Amino acid sequence: RDYDFHSQGWNSRNSREEKTPIRFFKRRNIPQLVLLVYLGIFLTILTVLILAGFYGKNSFENFYKLLWKYLLNFGPLFLILYLGNFLLKSEKELNTIAASTVLIIVLLVSAYFSVKPITGINSVKLDTFIKDLVNLKNREVIRNDEKIYADLAVSSYVYFHSKQKLMFVRPTEWRNRDYLFLEEIWLADKREMVKRYTMKNSLFIFLSGEQILIKAFLMKVISEQKENTQVKIRVEKAKSSLLSKTGEQNLNHFLIGIFSSTLSPEQVL
Structure with missing residues (x-):
């Protein structure tokens, strides 16, 4: 009987083991795999865009500058957020209302200077330029069909303070x-x-201070001169500060046009 009992128990255990499915894989971290797949797809698309010149003539260099700009603007914000969260969790002495308030204030200050940089803009001169520009357009000295070209920083400042749109993208052909x-x-x-350049039709307009507007015709004449004058240096510098039209700007223009009917100068091409 003992033998029969043990043999029956042994047989039942063998039958259960036979029914148990054999697993050929270990349990994996599915969210991590999905994240890695998305990261791989993103890097592949980014590489293709850079090689295809999506960011301009020097696509890789332009992408690097764009990436570095975003890191400088928004990197400190995320770094402060991460360090603040880490300290509040690890140091119980800092987990107070006062410490949380200080962290929020630091985050707000960092966010403000991330969105609105304080360098590279002379607001006093540009405010004077805006007044001159509005006055010239009201007097129809500058007509609506005549475009004014300036670098991106000037164009953005003028637009957001006066809604006057300046062009910052280098044209294919100057009018x-x-x-x-x-x-x-x-x-x-x-x-x-x-x-040297006074003619029947004025080719330049003197503004307040050391600012002027010159017509594209005169710009071409000055650029072709062999003499390297101060005016020619400024003309070449202003021309080189204009951005080339890229696929990235076309995409920004398309996306902004979907969500908003009013475009900032950074989307006007």
């Missing part, structure tokens, strides 16, 4: 009646321009 915005043109340079 003679369009204008280029120049800075740091001193009184001696203005006098020289009056002597």
